[in-house]
Amino acid sequence: MSVAATRRQSLWSKAAWKLRRDRFGMLGLAVVLAHFVAAVGVWLGLWATGWGDVAGGKWDSVSSEHWFGTNLIGQDIFQRSIYSISTAFEIGLIVAVLSTLLGAVLGAMAGFFSGRATDEFVVWLMGVLDSIPFYLLVAAIAFALEGNPWSMHVAMISTFWITTARLVRGEVIKLKGLEFVEAAHAIGVPEYTIIFRHILPNTFHILLVQSTITFVAAIKSEVILSFLGLGVKDGMSWGLMISESTFEVLAGFFNNFLAASVLMFGLVMAFSIFSDALQDALDPRQVS
Amino acid sequence: MSAEPILSVRDLVVEFRTEHGVVRAVDRVSFDVFPNETVGLVGESGCGKTVTGLAILGLIPSPPGRIASGSIRLAGRELVGLPESELRQLRGRDMAMVFQEPMTALNPVFTVGNQMMDILRRYKGLSRSQARAAAIELLAKVGIPAPAQRIDEYPHQLSGGMRQRVVIAMALSCDPKLIVADEPTTALDVTTQAQVLEQIVRLQQEFRMAMVLVTHDLGVVAETCQRALVMYCGRVAEQADIGPLFAHPRHPYTAGLLRSLPRVGEAEKQDLAVIPGMVPDLLDLPAGCRFAERCPRRDARCDGELPDLDGDAASPARVACFHPL
Amino acid sequence: MTPLLEVRNLKKHFPVRGGLLRRIVAQVRAVDGVSFTLEVGKTLGLVGESGCGKSTLGRAILQLQRPTSGEVLLQGTELTTLDRKRLHAMRRSMQIIFQDPYASLSPRRTVAQTIREPLEVHGIGTPAEREQRVEELLGVVGMRTAVLDRYPHEFSGGQRQRIGIARALALDPKLIVADEPVSALDVSVRAQVLNLIARLQREMGIAFLFISHDLSVVEHVSDQVGVMYLGRIVELAPARELYRQPRHPYTEALLSAVPVPDPTRKARRIVLGGDVPSPMNPPPGCPFHLRCPKVMDICRSVPPPVVEVGAGGASHQVACHLHA
Numbered sequence: 001m002s003v004a005a006t007r008r009q010s011l012w013s014k015a016a017w018k019l020r021r022d023r024f025g026m027l028g029l030a031v032v033l034a035h036f037v038a039a040v041g042v043w044l045g046l047w048a049t050g051w052g053d054v055a056g057g058k059w060d061s062v063s064s065e066h067w068f069g070t071n072l073i074g075q076d077i078f079q080r081s082i083y084s085i086s087t088a089f090e091i092g093l094i095v096a097v098l099s100t101l102l103g104a105v106l107g108a109m110a111g112f113f114s115g116r117a118t119d120e121f122v123v124w125l126m127g128v129l130d131s132i133p134f135y136l137l138v139a140a141i142a143f144a145l146e147g148n149p150w151s152m153h154v155a156m157i158s159t160f161w162i163t164t165a166r167l168v169r170g171e172v173i174k175l176k177g178l179e180f181v182e183a184a185h186a187i188g189v190p191e192y193t194i195i196f197r198h199i200l201p202n203t204f205h206i207l208l209v210q211s212t213i214t215f216v217a218a219i220k221s222e223v224i225l226s227f228l229g230l231g232v233k234d235g236m237s238w239g240l241m242i243s244e245s246t247f248e249v250l251a252g253f254f255n256n257f258l259a260a261s262v263l264m265f266g267l268v269m270a271f272s273i274f275s276d277a278l279q280d281a282l283d284p285r286q287v288s
Numbered sequence: 289m290s291a292e293p294i295l296s297v298r299d300l301v302v303e304f305r306t307e308h309g310v311v312r313a314v315d316r317v318s319f320d321v322f323p324n325e326t327v328g329l330v331g332e333s334g335c336g337k338t339v340t341g342l343a344i345l346g347l348i349p350s351p352p353g354r355i356a357s358g359s360i361r362l363a364g365r366e367l368v369g370l371p372e373s374e375l376r377q378l379r380g381r382d383m384a385m386v387f388q389e390p391m392t393a394l395n396p397v398f399t400v401g402n403q404m405m406d407i408l409r410r411y412k413g414l415s416r417s418q419a420r421a422a423a424i425e426l427l428a429k430v431g432i433p434a435p436a437q438r439i440d441e442y443p444h445q446l447s448g449g450m451r452q453r454v455v456i457a458m459a460l461s462c463d464p465k466l467i468v469a470d471e472p473t474t475a476l477d478v479t480t481q482a483q484v485l486e487q488i489v490r491l492q493q494e495f496r497m498a499m500v501l502v503t504h505d506l507g508v509v510a511e512t513c514q515r516a517l518v519m520y521c522g523r524v525a526e527q528a529d530i531g532p533l534f535a536h537p538r539h540p541y542t543a544g545l546l547r548s549l550p551r552v553g554e555a556e557k558q559d560l561a562v563i564p565g566m567v568p569d570l571l572d573l574p575a576g577c578r579f580a581e582r583c584p585r586r587d588a589r590c591d592g593e594l595p596d597l598d599g600d601a602a603s604p605a606r607v608a609c610f611h612p613l
Numbered sequence: 614m615t616p617l618l619e620v621r622n623l624k625k626h627f628p629v630r631g632g633l634l635r636r637i638v639a640q641v642r643a644v645d646g647v648s649f650t651l652e653v654g655k656t657l658g659l660v661g662e663s664g665c666g667k668s669t670l671g672r673a674i675l676q677l678q679r680p681t682s683g684e685v686l687l688q689g690t691e692l693t694t695l696d697r698k699r700l701h702a703m704r705r706s707m708q709i710i711f712q713d714p715y716a717s718l719s720p721r722r723t724v725a726q727t728i729r730e731p732l733e734v735h736g737i738g739t740p741a742e743r744e745q746r747v748e749e750l751l752g753v754v755g756m757r758t759a760v761l762d763r764y765p766h767e768f769s770g771g772q773r774q775r776i777g778i779a780r781a782l783a784l785d786p787k788l789i790v791a792d793e794p795v796s797a798l799d800v801s802v803r804a805q806v807l808n809l810i811a812r813l814q815r816e817m818g819i820a821f822l823f824i825s826h827d828l829s830v831v832e833h834v835s836d837q838v839g840v841m842y843l844g845r846i847v848e849l850a851p852a853r854e855l856y857r858q859p860r861h862p863y864t865e866a867l868l869s870a871v872p873v874p875d876p877t878r879k880a881r882r883i884v885l886g887g888d889v890p891s892p893m894n895p896p897p898g899c900p901f902h903l904r905c906p907k908v909m910d911i912c913r914s915v916p917p918p919v920v921e922v923g924a925g926g927a928s929h930q931v932a933c934h935l936h937a
Contacts, residue, residue, distance in 0.1 A: 014307070017307050178716045178717075179711040179712070179713055179716045179717040180716060180717050180718050180719045180720075182672075182677060182709070182711070183709065183711065183717055183718075183777070183780065184719075184730070185677055186675060186677060186704065186707075186708060186709045187704065187708075187730060187731040187734055187780070187784070188701045188704040188705075188731075188734050188735065189730065189734050190734075197719075197722075198719045198722070201721040202719075202720060202721060204721075332799035332800060332801060332802075333799055433887075447888040449888060450888070477662035477663055477826065477889075478662060478826060478828070478867060478870045478871060479662060479866060479867060479870045479884075479885045480662075480888070481870065481872070482869075482870035482872075482882055482884055482885075483884055483885070485872070486882070486884060504799065504800065505872060506800070506874040507871065507872030507873055507874045508872045509874075510872065510873060510874045510875055510876040511872045511873070511876070530876040531876055531877070534874060534875060534876050534877075535877070544801065545800055545801060546874065548800055548801055548803070548804035549800065549804075549829070549874055550804075550807070550829045550830050550832065550833035551829055551873070551874070551875075552828055552829045552832055552856060552868060552871055552873070559808045559811060559812075560804040560807055560808055560833070561804065562801070562804045562805050562808060563801040563804070564805075566769055566771065566772075566802070567769075567799075567801075582801075
């Protein structure tokens with residue numbers, strides 16, 4: 001978003017001003033940032049490096065050595081749940097960025113060429129993908145990619161772009177009737193330059209909000225998919241921890257389950273609150 | 289003109305809070321409106337004319353806006369500080385507003401008749417059939433052909449001019465003492481505007497109402513108002529009867545405005561007289577006269593001191609200028 | 614001398630689709646057979662009420678909306694049949710200025726980017742030369758070069774309109790279609806922009822097609838004025854003559870409807886009944902006959918011919934049975 005970054009006193013700074021006044025939104029952002037710092041630490045190998053090591057006995061309870069206790073085979077639950085934050089961010093970021101990009105490009109082209117073949121194809125594609133049950137699609141893609149670790153990402157991206165594309169398409173249909181687009185036509189600017197230089201930058205507020213919503217959706221889906229065995233293959237995630245905990249819970253050991261669900265709940269909740277605040281701040285009816 | 293004004297505004301100040309600071313959109317505006325009189329509030333965008341109109345009806349969005357000080361009396365009754373519930377009663381019965389865009393005043397999912405009958409039954413206590421008859425009569429009064437059929441149509445089925453007539457009929461439905469019309473014909477075409485303006489003038493005389501007409505169009509003012517206030521940057525620059533105002537404007541701003549208008553029938557292809565520069569930012573107003581930096585008669589005093597209207601509220605003509613024409 | 618612009622029987626119809634199969638159920642005849650010529654460096658004013666087709670006409674001439682039929686000749690080149698590449702080249706000669714200064718500039722592009730774009734698109738000059746040209750253009754429209762890196766929202770309506778004019782001037786056009794260029798501006802700023810347009814015309818010899826609903830503005834800027842009603846020009850005459858001696862009953866009514874900022878002049882107003890009919894199904898005969906105060910039997914069935922009523926050399930055309 002280089003265009004956004006170069007603006008000095010702009011719609012964005014107005015939105016930032018509104019966002020800063022939203023106390024819940026800022027609290028949400030703080031929680032998200034705390035999670036993000038944890039994730040970066042994992043990526044840099046600063047902590048949670050021993051998430052796979054067997055460091056204690058079966059189901060050790062909370063102690064100064066194992067803050068959240070240990071699991072069935074004696075691995076440290078605290079380290080595993082912190083490591084899972086990085087997994088969540090990795091999936092959330094990849095899926096959010098790629099599906100937003102895909103949605104932006106396809107939605108913008110559909111909107112710009114609305115009523116023409118490009119538009120009809122994109123709308124048809126959205127309809128088809130939307131009509132397949134999500135988990136069936138994931139299973140199908142996982143099967144097709146033969147256990148490829150990216151099959152979950154591919155499945156999420158191939159469905160999550162649709163909402164973004166729909167919103168962008170609507171906005172672009174509105175924008176392309178405005179006079180500055182007509183001015184570009186009158187000058188003789190090529191059509192694709194008009195789309196990407198003049199129209200898409202004006203949908204950034206939608207893309208920003210959509211990418212935060214997609215981020216949350218991706219994290220939640222990962223947990224469910226991993227729980228079902230369709231998700232994370234190697235590595236650790238909250239979904240896998242909860243999946244591990246199913247029989248532990250029956251035996252009265254809750255540490256694994258609580259650690260994963262509380263952290264996930266915290267991140268998802270905080271991100272949703274932040275996303276709402278962002279949406280309020282960027283709402284063009286209130287901003288302009 | 290009877291002695292008692294219907295509407296009496298004194299030292300009205302309206303402020304809006306923005307992220308960059310407090311904006312004083314209306315700054316110590318005073319005027320009276322007498323029965324059977326139309327007073328124009330005229331000026332360019334941002335001069336405070338619309339905000340003044342909204343303030344009279346208690347329609348300033350709050351927050352961010354508020355009436356900071358001053359008084360607004362309708363038939364002797366103070367409106368500033370009244371609770372919203374009482375203002376709402378007054379808005380239905382004693383005063384009404386006509387907006388620029390008639391579609392915003394009409395509910396698209398109800399028929400014209402439904403909306404009018406609703407008001408008539410609520411404020412006048414008419415029965416269903418009485419209200420319908422009264423609504424048809426009102427529609428006929430504002431010049432809608434075949435009102436008995438039109439009453440069952442939805443707003444989108446009517447043309448812009450017809451819609452504005454419906455809005456006017458609704459405003460008239462409870463015989464208000466005062467109507468505030470905010471750019472009532474700006475969204476209309478020239479020929480439609482002529483129809484609606486003529487109707488407004490006729491109805492105003494017939495109902496002997498007091499009217500405040502907010503507009504940017506000096507032509508509209510000349511043809512419909514008896515008196516006008518020229519506003520600039522939230523303040524009244526000049527106030528006078530229409531005749532002298534157009535014949536001998538005393539404030540340099542009024543004079544400049546009148547000279548910068550191209551007029552039909554004076555086609556000499558030469559440059560228009562121009563008021564140089566721009567309206568100052570309300571957040572960054574000059575210390576002295578707000579028109580000073582665009583004014584040909586400016587001197588040191590204008591830069592340091594803010595001129596107030598001369599005379600008192602009863603004076604027929606007032607001007608806020610140290611060096612009036 | 615060939616005229617700069619010649620428009621012959623230009624039509625622009627928009628299909629209205631309806632029903633399950635999205636078949637064409639009707640045609641909106643936005644522009645329905647318009648002809649005129651515009652000389653180099655002159656201004657033709659087009660007046661009319663909303664929906665009369667004046668804006669569509671401007672866009673059809675510029676090929677922003679391809680006409681349904683008819684011819685548009687710019688400097689002798691027929692535009693309606695040009696392929697993309699040659700049309701692209703012709704765009705250097707014709708530009709447009711818009712009504713809404715808040716919608717006509719790309720909100721996320723700086724002033725410099727906006728004014729430079731036409732030069733880039735047509736590959737004019739080196740980057741350094743373009744910079745220089747942008748600064749020069751800003752000077753022409755009366756703005757300082759300090760604003761180059763600012764965004765449109767930092768400007769007032771009048772300043773934005775100047776930026777839009779600078780963009781239109783960048784390619785040195787011979788023709789500018791000005792679509793309600795001052796309607797959204799305040800009175801004091803409007804005079805500034807009108808004077809700017811007049812100066813550009815004098816100094817650069819640009820011809821303007823000046824579209825407006827405001828008769829006083831059109832009279833002020835135009836050499837010739839065309840009055841449009843329901844997609845047709847009903848009267849076309851030199852500006853002064855049209856305003857002094859309107860021949861078409863619609864022109865008369867339109868002129869009398871303008872509020873005059875002079876309380877001593879009580880208008881002898883011709884108030885028209887009814888509204889403009891829908892261009893989807895215009896009435897037979899004369900398009901104005903439903904509202905015309907001087908309607909005759911023939912008007913209801915026979916479309917009026919365009920007749921020349923001018924005296925003393927100047928062309929004054931009117932499409933009305935009264936003068937046929």
